[in-house]
Amino acid sequence: MDKILRIDLGAEGGPKAYETPLGDYSGLGGRALTSTIVASEVPPTCHPLGKENKLVIAPGLLSGSAAAMSGRISIGCKSPLTGGIKESNAGGQPSQVLARLGYAAIVLEGKPKGDDIYRVFINKEGVKIEVDNTLKGLGNYGVVEKMRAQFGDKIACISIGQAGEMKLSGASIACTDMELRPTRHAGRGGVGAVMGSKQVKVIVLDDTGMAMRQPKDPEKFRKANTAFVEGLRKHGVTGQALPAYGTNVLANILNEAGGYPTYNFKVGRFPGTSKISGETEAALETERGGLATHGCHRGCVIRCSGIYNDKDGHYLTKQPEYETVWAHGADCGIDDLDKIAYMDFLDDDIGLDTIEMGVTIGVAMEAGLLKFGDADGAINLLQEIKKGTPLGRIIGSGAAVTGKVFGVERVPVVKGQGIPAYDPRAVKGLGVTYATSTMGADHTAGYATASNILKVGGFVDPLKPVGQIELSRNLQIATAAIDSTGMCLFIAFALLDQPETYQSLLDMINAFHGISLTSDDVVALGKKVLKTERDFNIRAGFTKEMDRLPEFFKYEAVPPHNVVFDVPDEELDSVFNW
Amino acid sequence: MRHIHLEGDGKLEKSFFLMLQGGFYVECPIGTSIKEFLVDSIGIDETYLAEKISTIFLDGKCVDDIGKAVIEEGSTLALSSAMPGLAGAILKRGGPLKVMRDGISYGKEEKFLQKRKGICSIKLFNLLTEDLGPLFLKSGIYIKARDLSGLISTKSCQFLPRDATITVDGKSVDFEVLLDILKEEEDELLFFTFDVKWER
Numbered sequence: 001m002d003k004i005l006r007i008d009l010g011a012e013g014g015p016k017a018y019e020t021p022l023g024d025y026s027g028l029g030g031r032a033l034t035s036t037i038v039a040s041e042v043p044p045t046c047h048p049l050g051k052e053n054k055l056v057i058a059p060g061l062l063s064g065s066a067a068a069m070s071g072r073i074s075i076g077c078k079s080p081l082t083g084g085i086k087e088s089n090a091g092g093q094p095s096q097v098l099a100r101l102g103y104a105a106i107v108l109e110g111k112p113k114g115d116d117i118y119r120v121f122i123n124k125e126g127v128k129i130e131v132d133n134t135l136k137g138l139g140n141y142g143v144v145e146k147m148r149a150q151f152g153d154k155i156a157c158i159s160i161g162q163a164g165e166m167k168l169s170g171a172s173i174a175c176t177d178m179e180l181r182p183t184r185h186a187g188r189g190g191v192g193a194v195m196g197s198k199q200v201k202v203i204v205l206d207d208t209g210m211a212m213r214q215p216k217d218p219e220k221f222r223k224a225n226t227a228f229v230e231g232l233r234k235h236g237v238t239g240q241a242l243p244a245y246g247t248n249v250l251a252n253i254l255n256e257a258g259g260y261p262t263y264n265f266k267v268g269r270f271p272g273t274s275k276i277s278g279e280t281e282a283a284l285e286t287e288r289g290g291l292a293t294h295g296c297h298r299g300c301v302i303r304c305s306g307i308y309n310d311k312d313g314h315y316l317t318k319q320p321e322y323e324t325v326w327a328h329g330a331d332c333g334i335d336d337l338d339k340i341a342y343m344d345f346l347d348d349d350i351g352l353d354t355i356e357m358g359v360t361i362g363v364a365m366e367a368g369l370l371k372f373g374d375a376d377g378a379i380n381l382l383q384e385i386k387k388g389t390p391l392g393r394i395i396g397s398g399a400a401v402t403g404k405v406f407g408v409e410r411v412p413v414v415k416g417q418g419i420p421a422y423d424p425r426a427v428k429g430l431g432v433t434y435a436t437s438t439m440g441a442d443h444t445a446g447y448a449t450a451s452n453i454l455k456v457g458g459f460v461d462p463l464k465p466v467g468q469i470e471l472s473r474n475l476q477i478a479t480a481a482i483d484s485t486g487m488c489l490f491i492a493f494a495l496l497d498q499p500e501t502y503q504s505l506l507d508m509i510n511a512f513h514g515i516s517l518t519s520d521d522v523v524a525l526g527k528k529v530l531k532t533e534r535d536f537n538i539r540a541g542f543t544k545e546m547d548r549l550p551e552f553f554k555y556e557a558v559p560p561h562n563v564v565f566d567v568p569d570e571e572l573d574s575v576f577n578w
Numbered sequence: 579m580r581h582i583h584l585e586g587d588g589k590l591e592k593s594f595f596l597m598l599q600g601g602f603y604v605e606c607p608i609g610t611s612i613k614e615f616l617v618d619s620i621g622i623d624e625t626y627l628a629e630k631i632s633t634i635f636l637d638g639k640c641v642d643d644i645g646k647a648v649i650e651e652g653s654t655l656a657l658s659s660a661m662p663g664l665a666g667a668i669l670k671r672g673g674p675l676k677v678m679r680d681g682i683s684y685g686k687e688e689k690f691l692q693k694r695k696g697i698c699s700i701k702l703f704n705l706l707t708e709d710l711g712p713l714f715l716k717s718g719i720y721i722k723a724r725d726l727s728g729l730i731s732t733k734s735c736q737f738l739p740r741d742a743t744i745t746v747d748g749k750s751v752d753f754e755v756l757l758d759i760l761k762e763e764e765d766e767l768l769f770f771t772f773d774v775k776w777e778r
């Protein structure tokens with residue numbers, strides 16, 4: 001993994017692939033690598049769909065090795081949704097396969113002439129870029145089936161559906177899972193539109209004949225990996241709750257807390273929650289012969305995912321996640337799990353961010369385009385996107401655009417990106433992160449609950465009250481650090497409570513690369529990544545006035561606790577003072 | 579009030595756990611702390627309470643100090659194991675991130691209420707349904723007939739193993755009769771108990 005594969009789509013005579021050494025990017029992986037490349041090579045004021053934007057796809061530092069949980073892939077660019085820098089990550093197989101092929105990143109650059117679309121095939125022999133207009137207009141499932149027929153089933157695919165081809169700002173990039181289904185998405189920020197602007201429909205990766213990446217110190221690495229896995233297995237969240245119920249286990253408790261945004265953020269509790277909760281979802285999956293415990297890639301030991309079958313026991317989609325069930329469910333007043341699962345399938349096939357789509361449909365409901373609770377109407381809107389009708393293109397462009405078109409004031413977005421499944425008035429600390437994240441409203445931006453163990457900004461004494469600003473800052477730094485390792489963020493809970501599990505993660509990275517990374521280095525990396533991203537956004541024209549929640553959160557109290565978001569603007573402005 | 583009693587195996591008992599997430603009523607000592615209630619009245623082991631019941635809501639407010647939060651008449655007490663993600667960490671009782679939800683935390687001021695018998699509502703979530711569900715189902719819960727019929731009316735009668743028994747107010751009835759009763763009295767509260775008589 002010491003080289004970058006660059007594909008210049010706009011090269012004279014047609015797209016050309018070439019390799020460059022890692023150079024200054026050496027030692028970086030995941031988000032650290034995508035954000036550093038974007039910040040140094042993409043002019044911040046460029047058009048996100050223009051030739052100067054780049055799409056960077058990077059595995060993590062330990063991807064392709066035997067390290068558990070190391071299969072996240074980061075995808076970065078200038079976002080067409082937010083206008084700022086974007087890193088969106090996904091599970092699935094491509095990260096492992098790309099790393100074994102020896103690439104630290106693929107960079108799509110330039111812009112093709114004409115309207116052909118391309119298929120990129122990468123194996124140990126090299127890279128083939130071919131025009132394949134038979135893929136035009138296909139959904140992700142159709143694309144992957146064609147690739148399976150052509151290249152066999154030992155491949156992993158990174159692809160876009162119709163939404164990406166139409167360059168809609170809600171478009172995602174799909175990564176195939178262990179069953180070669182396009183179910184894992186880099187969803188946020190419209191990264192699929194950027195891939196669409198490069199006219200690359202699919203990247204097919206085949207690592208046949210490539211060995212697993214080997215650690216510099218195999219014995220130390222093996223021991224650290226064993227301790228890391230033990231730590232994950234013994235923890236209540238990573239060893240029990242997540243495998244048993246998946247992320248949607250959060251629905252009941254957010255609802256109880258009055259922080260489960262319902263009817264486009266009007267109230268904090270949804271009467272239909274127990275019909276769509278993780279407990280109900282897992283029971284239904286098991287009853288129908290699906291799976292309630294399943295990994296999204298080989299090497300995952302938490303296995304928070306699952307397989308959702310329809311009433312007749314046939315595969316419908318992967319287990320819809322908490323944010324998806326919330327977005328298409330409570331936010332739109334829909335309590336039918338089968339319809340929500342079908343929308344998850346449509347999002348995956350058309351290539352759409354499930355959060356953005358749910359939030360957008362909620363805004364459309366608020367506009368009176370359809371009624372809250374109208375599941376069939378919501379499904380129709382997704383079909384409109386697939387067909388590329390004018391209405392579909394509006395919805396596919398996300399909540400901010402839809403709100404403008406239909407004259408809606410209550411549009412829950414920050415920097416143009418839909419606010420996810422946790423009401424920032426009830427859980428104010430999350431509101432601070434939504435407002436100030438470099439990514440736009442993003443629940444994963446401050447997800448690394450392990451900031452305490454990481455000792456970001458000094459050890460946070462659990463008994464001493466610390467402000468939400470400081471905590472949000474620490475969490476954002478810790479998250480940027482974990483994202484940069486390419487590990488799944490769900491390891492964070494075990495790291496929070498078990499210092500020895502965090503140490504084994506560090507030991508694993510060190511033994512693999514033959515380095516001696518300390519906790520301080522990790523924190524410094526997290527800070528550097530955030531600084532780089534923020535600097536890009538400032539150069540793109542972002543101001544502190546954009547680090548705000550929509551104003552209705554300040555004056556509209558959310559029941560049942562009737563709380564508003566009252567963190568002062570000056571405090572928000574101090575998040576990045578360190 | 580009707581008393582519906584079922585006897586069957588552990589697998590059948592498990593089918594009723596999903597109902598517990600929506601809430602049920604139990605008799606409880608008003609004016610006592612959550613800790614006293616769970617340990618002394620319900621019989622939950624203190625170590626289990628400390629280690630496994632990591633997220634607690636009283637009337638929708640996140641509770642940090644279970645020795646001080648007091649059960650009132652009609653209170654809703656929701657119990658959960660530790661939850662994933664940032665939201666999970668924030669809502670965790672006594673966790674280092676609790677300040678991030680201070681607007682919805684249970685107040686610090688101590689309440690003194692006359693101790694007496696009353697009724698409160700309990701919600702059991704996730705891993706706790708399997709651990710604590712049997713305890714509540716054995717001693718009995720009050721639920722709306724609608725909630726029970728909502729769970730079993732979607733199932734065919736094969737859902738009940740042949741050797742399971744149903745009694746309504748002490749009289750043995752079959753599955754269809756039970757469904758009819760539940761439909762007729764859907765807004766009524768009933769007392770429901772389940773006994774595991776054998777394991778398969």
Ligand code: SF4
Binds near residue numbers: 069295297303305490
């Ligand atoms: S824990 Fe979940 S998201 Fe993370 S790698 Fe495993 S299956 Fe994928």
